[in-house]
Amino acid sequence: MMHADAVRALTAWTADGAEQEQLRRDYLDHLAAHQDGLWRSCLPAHITASALVVDRVAGRVLLTLHPKVGRWLQMGGHCEPGDDTLAAAALREAVEESGIAELRLAAGEGEGGPLPVKLDRHQVRCAGKDRPENTHLDVQYLALAPAGARELISEESLDLRWFGYDELPADTDRSVRELVALARKLVG
Template identity: 55%
Template sequence: MTLHDDATLVLKGYAPEHRAGAEDGQAELRQAYLDHLALHDDGMWKACAAGHLTASALVIDPEREKVLLTLHRKLRMWLQMGGHCEPRDTTLEAAALREAMEESGITGLTLLPGGPVRLDRHPIPSPCNRHLDVQYAALAPAGAAERISEESLELRWFGYEDVPEVADTSVVRLLEATRARL
């Protein structure tokens, strides 16, 4: 099975009507992602000029009620960990977990069961143009120590209540949906 096939199966199984945030267009986004994959054999890859799927994960420590965000080097925004799928990724989950571990420096992360938490489509500076992000949540192990990567200007743990002050609506909605699943 290819990553493209896995993404199609994951999206077909994503039931936004049964999740928090269903009222904000998740069903329509799900269909747009499926349509994109049906039209573009290269829809998983950065080279796809029409846009491409990405995988991300919000690193969360539910016991401390904190999330780890990265100050993205290029975008200069506080975001969840994530990015482009790579040829070695066999599943969207694997891509999200790889990105979360690479960007946070934390080993032992585990994805919150139940598949993606949310979908988010957003414009991105050229040459990528548009990301169709499949968003997961990753649970940090007790005593997790983060380590900054070359993709970040800074990593910082934020209390749940502090996220709306530093992050955009997409990250806030991802946190809300994640907390509803905990």
């Protein structure tokens, strides 16, 4: 079911620009070649799901200081067997890592559920420091926080912090900056 949903979501999603369209095609090719393409065990690449938590009333985003990467990132991670859809995986990760139970996914409502807003391919060592890097094919969503939401740090973060759209940490990578700019454009 999860595999079929990932194909549905990526097929239904309209990419913004040639780079995003190429990633969309690459992700669909990956899924066509790998029935296990959503699981951490699929190497050297697998699909992951993430969500940028947005407080649109305050004009800010919640980022996590990731313990393995050492950078401020959106919430996200590996798909799990209990996830029925990519959107559900992204929302589960966002709720677990932010501690905000009332999150809801936004943007790109399509038949069958919310659609992603952006894709990002990056190298990580999710199998351990002594293992080779593998590729995360990240499918990114937006999660809306209710006004006045309070975050609760989990063991998956070194820190959690709200940042204004124009106040991201100086070392925030291009992918996160692009996702924040997209969130600002889509949800204000």
